[in-house]
Amino acid sequence: MPGELSKAREALIKSLYTRHGRKKSGLCLCEGRRCCGEVLAACPDLIEFAVCREELAGEYPDAITVPDFKFSVLGVTETSQGILLVARKPEPLPEDSPMLDPFALVLDRVGDPGNFGTILRTAKAAGLRELWYTDGSADPFGDKTIRAAMSAQFTMNLRRFADLAALKNFLLKNGVERFFRTDPHEGESCFAARGLYERSAVIIGSEAHGVSELGGAVPVTIPMPGNFESLNAAQAATIFIFEYVRRTLTP
Amino acid sequence: MPGELSKAREALIKSLYTRHGRKKSGLCLCEGRRCCGEVLAACPDLIEFAVCREELAGEYPDAITVPDFKFSVLGVTETSQGILLVARKPEPLPEDSPMLDPFALVLDRVGDPGNFGTILRTAKAAGLRELWYTDGSADPFGDKTIRAAMSAQFTMNLRRFADLAALKNFLLKNGVERFFRTDPHEGESCFAARGLYERSAVIIGSEAHGVSELGGAVPVTIPMPGNFESLNAAQAATIFIFEYVRRTLTP
Numbered sequence: 001m002p003g004e005l006s007k008a009r010e011a012l013i014k015s016l017y018t019r020h021g022r023k024k025s026g027l028c029l030c031e032g033r034r035c036c037g038e039v040l041a042a043c044p045d046l047i048e049f050a051v052c053r054e055e056l057a058g059e060y061p062d063a064i065t066v067p068d069f070k071f072s073v074l075g076v077t078e079t080s081q082g083i084l085l086v087a088r089k090p091e092p093l094p095e096d097s098p099m100l101d102p103f104a105l106v107l108d109r110v111g112d113p114g115n116f117g118t119i120l121r122t123a124k125a126a127g128l129r130e131l132w133y134t135d136g137s138a139d140p141f142g143d144k145t146i147r148a149a150m151s152a153q154f155t156m157n158l159r160r161f162a163d164l165a166a167l168k169n170f171l172l173k174n175g176v177e178r179f180f181r182t183d184p185h186e187g188e189s190c191f192a193a194r195g196l197y198e199r200s201a202v203i204i205g206s207e208a209h210g211v212s213e214l215g216g217a218v219p220v221t222i223p224m225p226g227n228f229e230s231l232n233a234a235q236a237a238t239i240f241i242f243e244y245v246r247r248t249l250t251p
Numbered sequence: 252m253p254g255e256l257s258k259a260r261e262a263l264i265k266s267l268y269t270r271h272g273r274k275k276s277g278l279c280l281c282e283g284r285r286c287c288g289e290v291l292a293a294c295p296d297l298i299e300f301a302v303c304r305e306e307l308a309g310e311y312p313d314a315i316t317v318p319d320f321k322f323s324v325l326g327v328t329e330t331s332q333g334i335l336l337v338a339r340k341p342e343p344l345p346e347d348s349p350m351l352d353p354f355a356l357v358l359d360r361v362g363d364p365g366n367f368g369t370i371l372r373t374a375k376a377a378g379l380r381e382l383w384y385t386d387g388s389a390d391p392f393g394d395k396t397i398r399a400a401m402s403a404q405f406t407m408n409l410r411r412f413a414d415l416a417a418l419k420n421f422l423l424k425n426g427v428e429r430f431f432r433t434d435p436h437e438g439e440s441c442f443a444a445r446g447l448y449e450r451s452a453v454i455i456g457s458e459a460h461g462v463s464e465l466g467g468a469v470p471v472t473i474p475m476p477g478n479f480e481s482l483n484a485a486q487a488a489t490i491f492i493f494e495y496v497r498r499t500l501t502p
Contacts, residue, residue, distance in 0.1 A: 034480070114365075122486050127476030150480045191497045222493065223500055225378030229285070229401045235373050235489045238482075242473065242490045243497075246442045249474055 002064045005051060009064075013051070013074055013086060019139055028141040030085040030151055038151035039085055046087045046154065053082035089141050093157050099174050100129040100157060104201040105241065108164055108211050109136035110233055116140065117148025118234040119204070119241075124152040126241045132159045132167060132201070134212075164203065164214045171201055179203065180220045181211040182240065184230035187219030190243055196220065197244045204237045253315045256302060260315075264302070264325055264337060270390055279392040281336040281402055282326055289402035290336055297338045297405065304333035340392050344408050350425050351380040351408060355452040356492065359415055359462050360387035361484055367391065368399025369485040370455070370492075375403040377492045383410045383418060383452070385463075415454065415465045422452055430454065431471045432462040433491065435481035438470030441494055447471065448495045455488045 015021025016029040027048060030036050039047065050063035051074065057065045060083055066074070071082060105123055110116050116138040123131055131140075138145050140153045161167040168179060178200040180193070187193075196202065202220075205211035207230070222231065222239050231239075266272025267280040278299060281287050290298065301314035302325065308316045311334055317325070326335055356374055361367050367389040374382055382391075389396050391404045412418035419430060429451040431444070438444075447453065453471075456462035458481070473482065473490050482490075 038480070118483055118486065121480065122482060123477075124479040125475045125477045125482055127478075148483075152479065189500065191501060223496060224376045225496060225499070226374075226376045227378075228375040228403065229289070229372065231373060231376055231489075232369055232399075235369065235485070238486045238489050239493045245474055245476060246494075248476070249440065250442060 002049075002062055005064045005066050005070075009049065009051075009086075010074065013084070016086065017143055019142065022139065022141060026088060027086055028089055028146065029143045030087060030146050031083070031143065032081045032147065033083060035147055035151045036083045036085045039087055039154055042151075042155050043087075043090060046090060048086045048088065050083065050085045052084075056082045059083075087154075090154055092159065099171075099176070103197040103199070103244070104130070104132045104171060104176060105237070106164075106167060106201050106203040107131065107133040107137050107237075108203050109134055109206045109209060110204060111136060111138055111206055111208075112233070113138040113142050113144035114148045115207075115232070115234040115237075117145040117153075119237045120145070120149035120152040120156060122234070122238050122241050124149075124156055126245050128156070128241070130157045130159060132161070134164060134167060135160070135162050136206075164212050164217075168201070168214060168216075175199055176201055179214060179217040181205070181214060181217040182236055183210065183219040183221050184224075184236075185221065187221040189223050190220050190240055191223065193220050196240075197247060202240055204233060204240070207233045253300075253313060256315045256317050256321075260300065260302075260337075261325065264335070267337065268394055270393065273390065273392060277339060278337050279340055279397065280394045281338060281397050282334070282394065283332045283398065284334060286398055286402045287334050287336045290338055290405055293402075293406050294338075294341060297341060299337045299339065301334065301336045303335075307333045310334075338405075341405055343410065350422075350427070354448040354450070354495070355381070355383045355422060355427065356488070357415075357418060357452050357454040358382065358384040358388050358488075359454050360385055360457045360460060361455060362387060362389055362457055362459075363484070364389040364393050364395035365399045366458075366483070366485040366488075368396040368403075370488045371396070371400035371403040371407060373485070373489050373492050375400075375407055377496050379407070379492070381408045381410060383412070385415060385418060386411070386413050387457075415463050415468075419452070419465060419467075426450055427452055430465060430468040432456070432465060432468040433487055434461065434470040434472050435475075435487075436472065438472040440474050441471050441491055442474065444471050447491075448498060453491050455484060455491070458484045 052063040053071045303314040304322045
């Protein structure tokens with residue numbers, strides 16, 4: 001029997017909307033049917049407890065049920081759709097474990113949780129198994145990041161580094177030879193560059209700052225015939241990720 | 252001399268955050284340096300008036316300046332960055348004017364303003380000149396849509412239809428022969444389908460409902476080796492838009 005929602009658990013849920021609260025508890029918050037459904041299916045052992053609105057009790061028999069008015073003050077988003085989960089973060093693979101993908105998709109200080117999460121979701125859809133990122137990026141287990149990623153962070157391996165220099169150092173030891181920094185204006189076209197996805201790293205920068213300085217990194221660009229602004233970071237990443245899929249599938 | 256911000260103009264700005272307010276006045280609201288900069292550069296004649304924080308008065312000499320505390324209650328977003336514009340919507344081309352692009356990029360009830368705007372921005376970057384959409388989509392001139400689009404709606408031609416049947420009817424008369432509906436699961440790969448961008452329409456559906464029923468529409472899909480969820484609508488549109496760019500540039 002799931003029982004009632006204690007004051008302590010209610011306070012815990014609220015704390016998980018803050019980075020500090022997630023750090024302190026080591027837990028995170030998933031909201032909505034699709035996000036929660038993914039965690040329930042892929043890693044139910046990580047779930048500490050679930051809370052749902054009374055009318056969904058039949059659908060989520062292990063969840064604590066609360067009246068509607070109570071639920072609506074728990075979730076901050078309109079999209080919570082009557083179900084939320086409090087879960088432990090999955091353990092990343094040991095630091096020295098070998099790379100899982102043919103290339104490393106790297107996010108350098110992509111601070112917007114929506115962008116970070118959307119890129120995770122897109123990378124997982126493309127069949128990538130890892131995402132590499134530097135400090136200054138959004139919290140991969142923030143509530144907004146989880147919503148945008150449709151909980152992809154629970155089943156992908158995340159590798160965090162202080163900066164690009166540390167990340168490059170690690171990748172060099174793993175046989176990665178080419179470092180590509182995506183640039184809105186400069187470099188060879190992503191549709192033509194050779195070796196883009198072979199023992200390489202493809203680095204996406206933040207919208208505000210682009211990719212950090214990194215010695216030896218080769219610029220690569222998305223051709224923009226419309227010559228309008230730069231693309232949103234998540235759109236740029238999506239083009240690079242699915243150019244990889246296209247190359248993989250095209251004989 | 253720009254003068255002071257009248258009560259009437261202050262009320263007008265607030266009303267422009269609502270669909271009703273935009274409809275009543277025929278005006279819309281741009282916020283932030285990049286969004287406003289685009290309108291200032293591309294269509295200054297559409298601007299009714301501009302408002303900025305006192306410290307930006309040197310940068311925007313024609314703007315009405317207001318103290319910081321006042322500005323922060325005008326803009327609803329943290330991203331307004333001290334400058335906002337009230338502008339008329341550009342006149343769309345006459346209804347019977349011919350298509351401007353080799354294919355029609357169609358949004359069918361894409362209701363999320365962030366997605367709608369991001370797709371506009373991406374389409375403009377790719378060199379497209381038009382976007383076609385059906386009722387039930389986000390307001391192209393909503394404040395969120397404008398922010399996500401970086402004001403691309405001011406320089407692209409927008410064509411609105413009640414539904415896909417009406418849109419198809421119109422396109423048939425304009426020599427469009429092929430109608431592709433994007434589908435997360437079914438159809439030929441977008442990387443292989445022939446004639447995808449030649450006298451055709453590529454229809455993107457909403458995340459919640461997909462593409463509406465349309466007789467004779469051929470499904471086309473983005474291959475997803477990761478077999479995870481569907482992609483976000485803006486990511487799917489981005490892949491289709493830049494596959495067009497790739498084909499155009501690849502001999």
